[in-house]
Amino acid sequence: MSAPAGLDRATERSRDLRLLLAVLLTLLGVALTLVYLIALNAGAAPRLADLAYERLPSTGVQNPVTAVLLNYRAYDTLMELAVLLAALLGIWALGPAPPGFQRSGAVLAAMVSWVVPLLIVTGGYMLWVGGYAPGGAFQAGALLGAAGVIVRLAGDPRAGLPGEAAQRWLLVAGVLVFTLVGLGLMAFGAGFLTYPPTLAKWLILLIEAAATVAIGAALAAAYVGGRPPGPDARPTAEDEDALTPAQTPANPPAPPLDPRP
Amino acid sequence: MSDAALTHPLVLCIALPLLGAMLVTALPRWSVRLGILAAVATAAAAVALAATVWQQGTLHLMLGGWDRQLAIALRADGIATALVLMANLVALGISVYASGYFHDRVRVRSFWPLWLLLWAGLNGLFLAGDLFNLYVMLELLGIAAAALGALTGNRDAVAANLRYLLVGLLGSISYLLGVALLYTAYGTLDLGLLAAGIADSPQLLAVNAAAMTLMVAGLALKAALFPLHFWLPPAHANAPAPVSAALSALVVKAVFYLILRLWLDLFWPITGMAAAMLPALLGAVAIVWGSWRALRAERLKLLAAYSTVAQIGYLFLFLPLLAATPPGPARDDLLAALLLMAVTHGFAKAGFFLAAGLVQTNAGHDRIDDLGGTAQRLPATTFAIALSGSALIGLPPSGSFIGKWLLMQSAIATGQWWWVIVVTTGSLLASAYVFRVLSRAFGLEPTPMRFITDARAEVPALTLALVSVAVLGLASGPVWTLLGLSAAGVGA
């Protein structure tokens, strides 16, 4: 008899706690809203908007959001590509990808063969249009990623991506090109990621193209959910990873993930 | 453009590890060699940065050459430079150690890119002068750290690091809301401009206080300030040794650095005595509680992880003392002491974890009660534990001894004597847990024939530990110089 009674008391207490939490969070919400009201009225508007538009002509692009992303605050974007890559590498570190889904039937396959090229073309368009209208590398990369997801759903275990070696180059393309452009500009005396106005448009397009590829590949690879399957994944004898063959392994390799149904 | 050339190390500290991360990702077969190359290059950039700041004072760079409001600023002042230097030297030591630590091919390939990305995030965080950029850096750190922490792939590690990731995300979102409020009220993200804005707008007290609360609370979660420390011990204790070292010595420290920045630079008009008391009280509890748990820990790495909880507590004790000390030599001393504690702990804790990892590898486990033979077999490693342990306790001659000396001095001088009791209690408990480990090294095991058995692993650990004791404890004057404080006026 005592156990259920104790359980009751436990649930009762957790209910009380939830109630308390609800009250506290409501207070927090109200307080935040008031603070937000005060902040809106602080008279900071137009904030950075006017300045951003004023400098727009010398950014190399006409779309102000792209100007912020790839020029004013390009450094943020560079690091954010690094964040995406870090997440993907973290996923890869957890183990090999689960096997894909079974091959799609004829109808789905036919649809995929239409949709995927369409997505890729749309992605390319998005990339180009980003220079002067809403669009850009992220939107384009997201479309490419979506294409990868569809391909994987249709049965390709690699989501349409190449083998591991090539995939790695695709994944690093964004940050690599971005960093090299930045350092190159610095080497020529312009300063890190300081584009000369005449070159800005083309440098940004170059970076965006690389970023689109990297984002698309990273999103698709993340959906695959592990190190890519394929011949590359198998260990090779001539590997140079560990400089010393050394004594006993520090930690045994992680057991492979259970294949999913 | 000699002025521009001066700021190059500022960029290189971030760009080089980033570039290195890309190369090791793309060329996994060369991971170790490229990784070490990138590590050495990055550390060299950090040394160059320190040398430049030493000569020229604070460095500023508006990326993209835009107006201050629009651009993202990088800046290296004394505090940032001291921490960058510490972090990069420690990271170099960790890299050398790691080059021999992982033997499994998959681990090697996973470790190096994530490690270099983490490194880039660390330097980026120390050098950022923009609130939103700091958010991105926090996320880069959080994601890379959680991924690295889960590298062993065992259940405990995955569970602990999943929790770490989620908690970290919550912390960053809270921080980001604070940033959004500040942008709403002041229309800029630049730290310097915001600081000026906040100082000029006492009428926006509610906004300032709310933003500060959101940001500091979110960061306190990531810095594992008691009682928000629950995620740290399992995450740090279950990671591979070089990762534990980086997480405990550097990542947590970086987040604390950001808190300090916000506290001192941005929100100084509202971070008076009243505001400082709460974090300091939590810090005091962290010291006692963390040390106590470290004393009770069964495993060496868990002990080290709890010790980090305690050591973070010490840093928060400085806040009310800073609030109570008017600008002048006494406050400068206090600031330098704070920095010295943080830097010393960085070196010491990294050395401790690396040595602990070696003990674990050799013994096949890290249960403290059964360590006897292993500790005695590896004199250099035991020495590293002893040296870093005495820095954790705050015994002379270590950097933290000077730190604690100045901390207690200030506590007595400002009449806040109760912190002295906290510090002494913490030191006693720390002695107890450190010597609980060291006493295992004095058994009836056979005599080791050599001082060093595995140089690539033992030398980094021993060097880091030695720096925390001999270098920082006997020649901490440069910390004052780097902070731009005049050593002449310093006295009682």
Next chain:
Amino acid sequence: MSWDYAALLPGAIVVSSLLPGVFIFLLDEESHVLRTVLNLFGAVAKLVLVGLLIYGVWLGQVFETRIAIAPGLTLVLNADALSVLFVTLSTVLWLVTTVYAIGYLEHSTNRSRFFGFFSLCVSATVGIALSGNLLTFVIFYEVLTLATYPLVAHRGTPEATRGAKIYLAYTLSGGLLLLVGAVWLRTLTGPVDFVEGGMLGDLSPDLHGQLVVIFALLLAGLGVKAALVPLHGWLPQSMVAPAPVSSLLHAVAVVKAGAFGIVRVVYDVYGVTLASQLGLLTVLGVLASFTIVYGSVLALTQDGLKKRLAYSTVSQVSYIALGTSLLGPVATVGGLVHLVHQGIMKITLFFCAGNYAETLGVAKVSQMDGIGRRMPLTTLAFTVGALGMIGLPPIAGFVSKWYLGLGGVEAGQHWVLVILASSTLLNAGYFLPILYRAWFRPLPAEWPNEHHFGTRFETMHALLWPPVITAVFCLLAGLLAAAPFSPLEWARLIAEREYGL
């Protein structure tokens, strides 16, 4: 920081054993010769440097090494008369102990570790001796704790681990109290330099309350190492250490560091005048007297030879504190000279105890029947040390007790004579039965664990000669007490300066 001879010498004295110590750690276990060379090189080099120092101080030169470890925090090593007294004692006994330790331990386990820490230990001790301010003193005081811990734990047996743990618990807690006291004092005065005659005399009387509390903290911290009752609990426990370590702990390093610290704080920080005015000397005197009697009473009941010696140390070291607590130069001379005399007498006794254990396996008083006939030279040395402890003229201990008694009378504290008399009786009570057994009881049929070292003498050379030499020192210190450069004359010089005579 200037780097001339006078600024380098005190630092060099510390480094002369520190560096060999570091190299010894790095040596392979089997490098017997190199290790021995490093050990002896360090000890001899230090002796030479100290010789130069004494000569320079006698010529009136000022030696001071200053290293700014942080702005406002300076490591100061300098040589005043008091430091010279202690540094000479440690250096001379260090050389003797090194020889003894090589004989005792060079064939056992973990030698690199042992001799490394052994060198660190003496470096810390001379650091304490040469400290020119309280910060430096605190630093070396803590380093001494850390360096001796591995020596106490060295044997690795469960008792050794336990003894070391107790030692550490006491000394680290004491160190923290000392640290708090030192920090507190610094907030009142700025850097606390050791100045002859004290440096707190000019402080406003409002602060006197705080000064009393600070003194209590400092005394608690120093009292642990000086083994003042009730802080003496670690000392008998640490008897598990090897004999050279016990000798070092009791005669030169740890216990002496505590007593030396008390002398420094009373004379060179507070100043006797202020200390007596605040009533601090009375407290110290009562504590010291109680410790003297209490230690001796406990020594009576110990059968373990080293334990008996340990309690005797508890008692004898407090003579130094007693001398410090009496207002007047004569008592000061008595206390200071005992710093040296107790050192050479106690080290003799411990060496002998080590010889008995190593040669015959004898560790208990009850096993010592007839031992004088089996090991005459060792037992002769033991006899000199023991009679000196009792205070028999012309051995060194007599000089100390004479000056202490005289000082008590001079200060008008006649109860000191009672303490000295009862202590002497108790000393005789626990030493004379040993001597009787050793010389007059018949030899046992078999010793517990006898070794023959193949020498003409009763035991190996490295073990035999150190106690004989120190026993000769005991006699000389008593016989030649009035000669220039004798410990007594030097103690007089210090007392004159402290009292500004």
Next chain:
Amino acid sequence: MLIAQFLYGGAGLVLFTLGLWSFLVHEPLLRKIIALNVTGAGVFHVLIAIAYRGDAAPPDPVPHALVLTGIVVAVSATALALMLGARLQDADEEDQTP
């Protein structure tokens, strides 16, 4: 200040609070991850609201860019969290089967 701005941003704050509630109260991993995304979305709403300058003026591009960056970061973190969760689930299933 525009009333629409306040309402939209205020809704963001409500989302933030609700997400926080859900994160703290619910145990299952998936709910926690979704809750975090809701919380983040709340903050993004606030930023989007700040960017609005009425129908006449074009919006402030800076908060828009911040939100874009924030979304990518959130996606990355979510992906990693999900995979960690999946790995954990696998490990638990392995524990149960033998």
